[in-house]
Structures are given as C-alpha cells and as structure tokens.
Amino acid sequence: MSATLEALQTLLVEELELPGKKPSDLDPDVPVFGEGLGLDSLDALQIAMSIEERFGVRVPEGKEARPIFQSLRTLAAYVDQHKPS
Amino acid sequence: MSLRVVVTGTGLATALGGTARETMRRALLGERAIGRLGLVTDPAFGELVGAEALPDDAVHPAGTWLSRADRLALSAAREALADAGIASGSDVELVVASSVGGMWETQLPLTHAFRDGTRSPGVSREALLCHPVSAPSDRVHELLGPFRSVRTIVSACSSGAVALGIAEGRIVRGEADVVLVGGVDAISLLTLSGFFALRSLDPRGARPFDATRAGLSLGEGAGFVVLETEERARARGARVIVEQAGFAARCEAFHITQPEESGATAEDVMRRALARAGETPRRVGFVSAHGTGTDRNDAMEAGVLARVVPDAHVASQKAQIGHTLAAAGAVETAMTGLALAAGRALPATGVETPMPGVRLADGTEAPTVALSNAFGFGGTDATVVLRTGGGDGRSAPSPPTPLAITHATVVSPHGAWDGPALAAVLSGARGDDVRLPDASRRIDPLSQLTVLLAERVREGVSDDAAVVASSAFGVTDRAAEFSLRVLEKGPRLAPPQEFPSLVPSSPGAYAAIALGLRGVSLSVADLGAGGVAALHAAIEVVRAEHAGEALVVAAECESRLAAELLSPLVSGRAGARGWGGAALRLSPTDGRPHLARVLRAEVVRGEIPTPPEGRFRLVATHETPEVRAFADRHRVQAELLPAELGTHEAGSGIAVAAGAGLVASGGAEIVVVLAPAPDRMGVVWLAR
Numbered sequence: 001m002s003a004t005l006e007a008l009q010t011l012l013v014e015e016l017e018l019p020g021k022k023p024s025d026l027d028p029d030v031p032v033f034g035e036g037l038g039l040d041s042l043d044a045l046q047i048a049m050s051i052e053e054r055f056g057v058r059v060p061e062g063k064e065a066r067p068i069f070q071s072l073r074t075l076a077a078y079v080d081q082h083k084p085s
Numbered sequence: 086m087s088l089r090v091v092v093t094g095t096g097l098a099t100a101l102g103g104t105a106r107e108t109m110r111r112a113l114l115g116e117r118a119i120g121r122l123g124l125v126t127d128p129a130f131g132e133l134v135g136a137e138a139l140p141d142d143a144v145h146p147a148g149t150w151l152s153r154a155d156r157l158a159l160s161a162a163r164e165a166l167a168d169a170g171i172a173s174g175s176d177v178e179l180v181v182a183s184s185v186g187g188m189w190e191t192q193l194p195l196t197h198a199f200r201d202g203t204r205s206p207g208v209s210r211e212a213l214l215c216h217p218v219s220a221p222s223d224r225v226h227e228l229l230g231p232f233r234s235v236r237t238i239v240s241a242c243s244s245g246a247v248a249l250g251i252a253e254g255r256i257v258r259g260e261a262d263v264v265l266v267g268g269v270d271a272i273s274l275l276t277l278s279g280f281f282a283l284r285s286l287d288p289r290g291a292r293p294f295d296a297t298r299a300g301l302s303l304g305e306g307a308g309f310v311v312l313e314t315e316e317r318a319r320a321r322g323a324r325v326i327v328e329q330a331g332f333a334a335r336c337e338a339f340h341i342t343q344p345e346e347s348g349a350t351a352e353d354v355m356r357r358a359l360a361r362a363g364e365t366p367r368r369v370g371f372v373s374a375h376g377t378g379t380d381r382n383d384a385m386e387a388g389v390l391a392r393v394v395p396d397a398h399v400a401s402q403k404a405q406i407g408h409t410l411a412a413a414g415a416v417e418t419a420m421t422g423l424a425l426a427a428g429r430a431l432p433a434t435g436v437e438t439p440m441p442g443v444r445l446a447d448g449t450e451a452p453t454v455a456l457s458n459a460f461g462f463g464g465t466d467a468t469v470v471l472r473t474g475g476g477d478g479r480s481a482p483s484p485p486t487p488l489a490i491t492h493a494t495v496v497s498p499h500g501a502w503d504g505p506a507l508a509a510v511l512s513g514a515r516g517d518d519v520r521l522p523d524a525s526r527r528i529d530p531l532s533q534l535t536v537l538l539a540e541r542v543r544e545g546v547s548d549d550a551a552v553v554a555s556s557a558f559g560v561t562d563r564a565a566e567f568s569l570r571v572l573e574k575g576p577r578l579a580p581p582q583e584f585p586s587l588v589p590s591s592p593g594a595y596a597a598i599a600l601g602l603r604g605v606s607l608s609v610a611d612l613g614a615g616g617v618a619a620l621h622a623a624i625e626v627v628r629a630e631h632a633g634e635a636l637v638v639a640a641e642c643e644s645r646l647a648a649e650l651l652s653p654l655v656s657g658r659a660g661a662r663g664w665g666g667a668a669l670r671l672s673p674t675d676g677r678p679h680l681a682r683v684l685r686a687e688v689v690r691g692e693i694p695t696p697p698e699g700r701f702r703l704v705a706t707h708e709t710p711e712v713r714a715f716a717d718r719h720r721v722q723a724e725l726l727p728a729e730l731g732t733h734e735a736g737s738g739i740a741v742a743a744g745a746g747l748v749a750s751g752g753a754e755i756v757v758v759l760a761p762a763p764d765r766m767g768v769v770w771l772a773r
Contacts, residue, residue, distance in 0.1 A: 016582075017527055041343050045283060045581035053578050061284045062380060 004083075005076040007054070012072075015050050016043055028072040036071070044069065051075075057082045087478030090253050092326040093318050094169025094311035095419045096161035096267070099406040100136035100304055104164060108406075109423050113448055115432040117405050119290040119302045124272055129575035130281070134290045136304035136407030137272065152187030152215035153271035153305070155224040157412075161307035162225050162265060169311035170323055171263065178261045179232040180252050181222040182244035182268035184411040184588055187215030189273045192568055195646060199565035203649040213654055217558060218589050219610040221269050223764075226690070232265070235690060235765070236618060239411065239590045240607040241461030242375070243334065244268055245308065246414025246469050247607050250332035251622065252312050254629035258482045262317060267309030268415035274571070275564060276410065277303055279584035281576040283342065291378030291408070293401035294387065294445060296438040301377040304407020308416030315478075327422035330454070330472040331362025334605035334631055336551070337464030338597045341585040344381055344460060348389035350603070354466045355393045355456060362454075362470040363477050369397045370452025371430040373421040375460045376401025377408055378435075382460065387443045394456065398446035404435035414459030418469045421457050424448075425473045430455070462585060463594025465606050485628055489679035490771070491672045493742040494541040496534070497665035499729040503541065504680060507746025510739065511704065513727040527582050528595060529560045530642040530664075535592035536599045538638050538668035543600050546670060551604030551632035553623040554593030555615035555639045557656065557734035560586055561646040596638060604632025611688050613656050613706065614760045615639055616667065616738025617767025620686040623671045634673070639738025640666030647733070656734060657763055658707075663731020667738035669745070681748035681756070684770035686741075693759070693766055701755035704744045706736035709761040723759070736760065737767050744771050 030036030245268030432448030500516025616639030737760035760767030
C-alpha cells in the first residue's frame with residue numbers, strides 16, 4: 001500500500017470527521033461518492049482543497065474529476081503522478 | 086370581494102445603475118455589468134470578475150458610519166418611497182432581506198479582534214455597529230423612517246423573494262396597509278472567499294443557460310418595492326406598476342449547498358405560486374430564472390422550466406448584474422415588474438452556446454404574466470408571480486387560524502426543560518441533563534444547537550412543517566476563523582465545508598434537512614427580540630398556508646466576539662453571555678392539547694400594546710426602564726430569566742417557552758412576555 005494512499009485515508013478520516021472510522025477502515029477500491037464511501041459534493045471540494053494544501057497537487061473540478069475520484073486508489077495514483085518533485 | 090396586491094413604487098441600485106431608470110435602461114439593452122472587480126486588491130484572489138454597484142470611496146465621518154450595504158439599501162428604499170409618492174409613516178411597514186449585512190466593513194475588524202484580542206487598536210467599534218444582518222434594516226428605519234415595524238428576513242439566495250412573499254401575505258390578510266419591502270447585499274470578502282472555496286466562480290463571468298457555463302459571478306445591490314392593495318392605490322391616486330399576483334416557497338430539505346437534481350421542489354413551488362395567483366402555466370410569457378450560471382442550478386432549473394412553462398421565454402439577470410445574493414429575489418422581481426409594465430421582457434445575455442431545450446428571451450416579448458424564481462442555499466425555493474392584466478384577484482382571506490404552542494423546550498448551561506416543566510425555568514432550579522454533540526468542523530455549533538433544539542420538539546411534526554430560526558450575530562467566531570485562514574493562506578485553501586455555516590440562514594436550514602421538513606424555512610434577525618420575531622414570522626407562514634405548522638428556534642452559541650464585543654456594543658448587554666436557546670412547536674389549535682395559545686407575537690418599535698383584559702403574569706428576558714414602566718403601569722411584577730441562563734439574545738425565545746410552561750402548568754391564565762432590545766420590544770401574549 002503506497003504511502004500516498006495511506007495518507008489519503010488519514011486525510012479523509014480527519015477532514016471529513018467520519019465517525020468511528022480508522023483510516024484503514026476505508027476500502028481503497030470502492031467508489032468515493034455515492035454508494036461506496038458515501039461522500040457528497042461538499043466533501044469532494046474539501047478533499048480537493050486538503051490535497052492541494054498537503055501535497056501541492058491541484059485536482060481538477062467538475063466532470064474532469066470523476067475518473068480521478070473513482071476510488072481512493074485512483075486518487076492516490078493521480079496525486080503521485082502530479083506531485084511536485 | 087376581489088383583492089389585488091400591487092407595486093406602486095420601485096427602487097434599484099445595481100451594477101447596471103444607481104437608479105431603477107438607469108438599471109432598466111441598460112438591462113433592456115442587454116448590457117452586462119460583470120467585469121474586473123476593482124474592489125478586491127489582494128493578489129491571492131487573482132483576477133476576480135464580478136459586478137460592483139458602488140465605487141470604493143466611502144468616507145465615514147465620525148458618528149455616521151454607513152456600510153456599503155446600508156448605502157445601497159438607503160438608495161433603493163428612498164427611490165421606491167419617492168416613486169410611490171409616500172413618505173414613511175405609522176402605516177408603512179418595512180421588511181428587508183439580507184444575508185451578509187455590513188460584512189464588507191466588518192470582516193477585517195472582526196478578524197483582527199479574533200486574532201489580536203477584542204481590545205486591539207485594529208478593531209473599529211464604529212464599523213462593528215454595521216455588523217448584524219439586521220443593521221441595514223435598522224439604518225433604513227433610522228434615516229428614512231420611522232416605520233410601523235421593521236423586519237429582517239434571511240433565507241440565503243431566496244431571501245429577497247421570501248421577503249416579498251411575507252409582505253404580500255400581510256397585505257392580503259389585512260395586517261398591513263403598505264409595505265416597503267426589498268433586499269440588499271454588498272460584496273464581501275467572506276462571500277467571495279466562500280464561493281471561491283466552493284469553486285463556484287466562473288473566471289470568465291457568469292453565463293447562465295450557456296452549455297459551457299462554469300459558475301456564478303458575485304454582484305451586489307438593493308431592490309425595493311412598495312406594495313399595497315389596488316383599492317388603496319387607486320383611492321390615493323397612485324400609479325400601479327404591476328400586480329404581485331402570487332407567491333410560494335418550500336424547502337428542499339436536501340443539502341446545504343447542492344440543489345436537488347430532480348428539481349421536484351422548484352417545480353412544486355412554481356406550480357403552487359401559479360395556483361395561488363389563479364394562473365395557468367400557458368399564460369406565463371416570461372421567467373426571470375434563478376439562473377446563477379452554475380452547472381447544477383441551471384441544469385435543474387432548465388428541466389423544471391421545460392416541464393412547467395414550456396412556452397415561456399427565459400432570462401437570468403445574474404448575467405447582467407451578477408448574483409446579488411439576498412437582494413436577488415427582490416431586485417430581479419422588481420426588474421421583471423418594470424419590464425412587464427413597459428410591455429417588454431428582459432433579454433437573456435452572455436449566452437454563446439445555448440443549452441438545448443431552453444427558450445431564451447430576447448426582450449421583445451410582451452408578457453402579461455411572468456415568474457421570478459429564487460432558490461437559496463439550504464434549499465428554500467421561492468417563486469413570485471407578476472401580472473399586468475387579467476386574472477380574478479383574490480377572494481377575501483378566511484379568518485385567521487387560531488394557533489398554539491403545542492410543544493416547547495429550552496436547552497442551556499443550566500440544563501434542559503420541556504413542556505409544562507418549563508415553568509421551572511424562572512425559578513432558577515436546574516433542568517434535566519442534556520447531552521450536547523461533539524464539536525465539528527463540518528457543522529458549526531450554532532447549527533448543531535439549532536438542530537438539537539428542533540429535534541427535541543419534533544415528535545408528531547408533519548414533514549409539511551416550516552422552520553423559522555433566529556440568531557442575533559450568527560457564528561461570528563467561525564466567520565473570523567475562516568477569514569483569518571483566507572488572509573494567511575489565500576482563498577484557494579479556504580475550507581469549503583465551513584463556508585455554508587457562515588450564512589445566517591444555515592442553522593435553520595440544517596434543522597430542516599435533519600428533520601426532513603419541507604415547509605418554507607427561513608431565518609430572521611432582530612437582536613435581542615429575535616425569538617419573538619421568529620415566532621411572528623412562523624405565525625405568518627402558517628396563516629399564509631406555506632406550511633401546516635412551524636418549528637421556531639432561537640439559539641445563540643458561545644462566542645468570544647459576541648460576548649466581548651458585539652453584545653455589549655450592539656445589544657447593550659454586558660455580563661456573562663453564555664449560550665443556549667429554545668424551540669417552540671407552533672400548530673393550529675384544532676382541539677388538540679397545547680401548552681398555550683398564542684394571541685399575539687410581534688416586535689414593536691413604539692408603544693407596547695395594552696394586553697388583553699384580565700390579570701396576567703409578566704415574564705421578561707431582563708429588566709430595562711421600558712419593562713419596569715410597563716410592569717408599574719399594569720401593577721405586576723416582572724419575572725426575569727435567571728442569570729444562570731446567560732445574557733444572550735436567544736433569551737427572547739427562552740422567555741416565550743418559559744411563559745408557555747407557566748400557562749401549561751396552570752400558573753397563569755394569561756402571560757405577557759417582553760423581550761427588550763435597543764429601540765424595540767418583542768411582545769408575546771400567551772393564553773390557556
């Protein structure tokens with residue numbers, strides 16, 4: 001499991017105050033929105049802002065963001081690809 | 086008897102022009118006033134695009150501080166009164182919608198106070214008097230009044246329309262003769278940062294109903310109209326501009342920022358408004374859409390328009406004057422009325438690639454009936470119907486439904502009380518223990534408290550109920566924290582999930598969402614009389630049949646800025662502020678058990694009305710010379726809220742709940758509740 005993926009799990013639990021959840025409870029392969037982790041549009045914006053703050057990576061908005069937010073794993077891959085070295 | 090509510094005067098101050106004439110001249114030409122925002126010079130915001138309505142050259146001579154919002158409101162209100170040919174006076178009521186009040190001026194002093202301490206020299210006390218969302222209303226009353234009553238309505242981006250609806254209802258029921266009603270919001274760094282954080286701003290300028298639209302543009306402005314009956318207008322020889330034929334509002338109870346994708350509530354509201362106006366969708370020639378230019382709103386609204394009024398032409402004035410937030414519902418409705426009166430519609434502008442299925446107006450249409458939509462954060466959707474001819478007018482209203490407080494609760498640092506046990510509030514005895522939710526970044530403490538209070542009285546409440554909430558200063562500390570973060574890290578890193586909480590109508594909206602309540606939800610502000618103002622508004626909402634019953638919530642959370650600065654300065658109250666509040670369930674009496682009937686609830690600006698015949702007990706939030714004089718005149722003792730409950734402005738709601746407990750426990754046949762605040766008095770009469 002990549003360090004970025006673990007960092008994202010922690011970020012989600014902290015930023016979104018997911019009750020009773022440990023970072024390792026978040027399934028890295030389920031959809032982030034709707035059925036999977038059940039997050040909404042406001043959560044998406046909050047995560048995007050936190051990712052920008054912590055990793056220096058700008059996540060696109062709107063329709064472009066959908067494939068990136070497919071799962072935590074795809075999100076981590078995007079962050080790893082775009083991290084300033 | 087056929088009654089029509091008509092507009093006899095209008096006033097506008099927008100980015101298109103400082104008068105109604107200039108705004109309309111340019112609007113009908115299809116001009117767009119969205120451009121580079123010169124007001125904002127912080128480079129962290131980048132090139133911001135929006136619609137300014139005033140230059141930034143305000144001079145504040147000592148003792149006459151006027152905020153940007155004050156100036157816009159005064160300009161438009163003054164123009165509307167002159168246009169209607171009336172001066173203010175004892176028969177004119179004032180209703181003003183706003184969401185950020187004087188925040189352009191007060192945000193920095195509050196942020197400095199939060200960061201450096203409330204005694205720091207960076208804190209301008211004069212500026213802070215402009216802070217409450219009720220401040221522009223008070224300024225209009227002070228400088229253009231006096232008015233018979235003064236009320237402030239907040240329901241985010243639908244506030245202006247809801248204010249029009251409230252005014253219309255009062256006239257229809259014969260409770261008011263003439264109302265000066267409108268809305269105002271000025272640009273503020275708070276709203277700019279907030280929409281920036283939500284990534285809702287289109288850097289190219291809003292293009293509502295364009296297939297490639299990418300967000301909204303913030304504007305500012307004020308719009309006021311004078312409403313009265315056609316009969317009264319003709320009797321005094323006033324010119325009738327247009328008829329306000331109907332109004333409806335409902336709450337989506339879905340999400341604090343996102344609109345319902347299906348548009349089901351917006352559709353319902355449009356149909357209800359038309360039904361109330363005795364109109365059919367086919368007669369609607371023009372719709373002034375909410376049309377913010379965001380992907381979501383316009384997609385939802387286009388679908389609704391296609392279903393409800395497929396033959397109407399559509400335009401959004403937000404393409405021309407930006408999104409004026411609480412003012413929008415009033416400004417755009419006034420503009421639509423003026424267009425109708427001129428035999429025109431307003432043209433759609435800013436559209437390069439039209440969305441499929443949207444019939445855009447080009448301004449040459451000559452509608453007889455038009456709709457104006459306004460949809461707010463937290464989901465209160467509103468529609469106003471305007472008409473220049475035809476229709477049958479309204480029948481006389483039925484006698485007012487008797488209403489009662491059927492449940493009530495108080496939560497405080499001293500415990501909680503429900504129902505008849507509320508009688509013990511006044512004795513200083515502790516209440517039951519109550520578990521408060523843990524602090525959260527996602528939902529602010531005021532919203533948490535409001536939801537908690539509403540949940541305590543929710544048993545048996547139908548989902549047709551409304552929520553009417555009040556708070557004097559909102560979540561000032563959180564707003565300052567948010568601002569501080571923007572100052573330190575720039576708007577890109579402002580936390581989006583914290584912005585919705587900063588809109589004064591959010592606590593009530595959160596309660597409606599949590600409880601699934603679909604009746605119109607709104608907030609009011611009236612300093613220390615806010616709880617009474619909320620009860621009054623709730624009575625009106627139920628009497629106008631926008632909801633079957635209502636939950637009234639008055640709440641204040643712990644706030645260093647309110648305790649150390651705002652309450653002493655603005656409310657004239659010092660001492661341990663505390664936190665807490667009350668919720669009341671207001672329902673038709675219908676023969677069901679109740680705590681107390683509500684005979685009267687209003688915030689008066691002059692003489693306290695003489696209570697009904699017979700002995701009564703007097704409950705007051707605290708003692709003032711006016712409370713003492715009233716008590717002496719009627720030879721009663723004022724029973725005051727105990728110090729343990731704190732000195733905050735939600736005491737107004739707590740006092741009403743305590744009064745209801747007194748009646749319910751058999752302690753009194755009639756209770757008069759007084760909630761004093763600077764230059765006003767909340768007055769409630771409760772009876773068995």
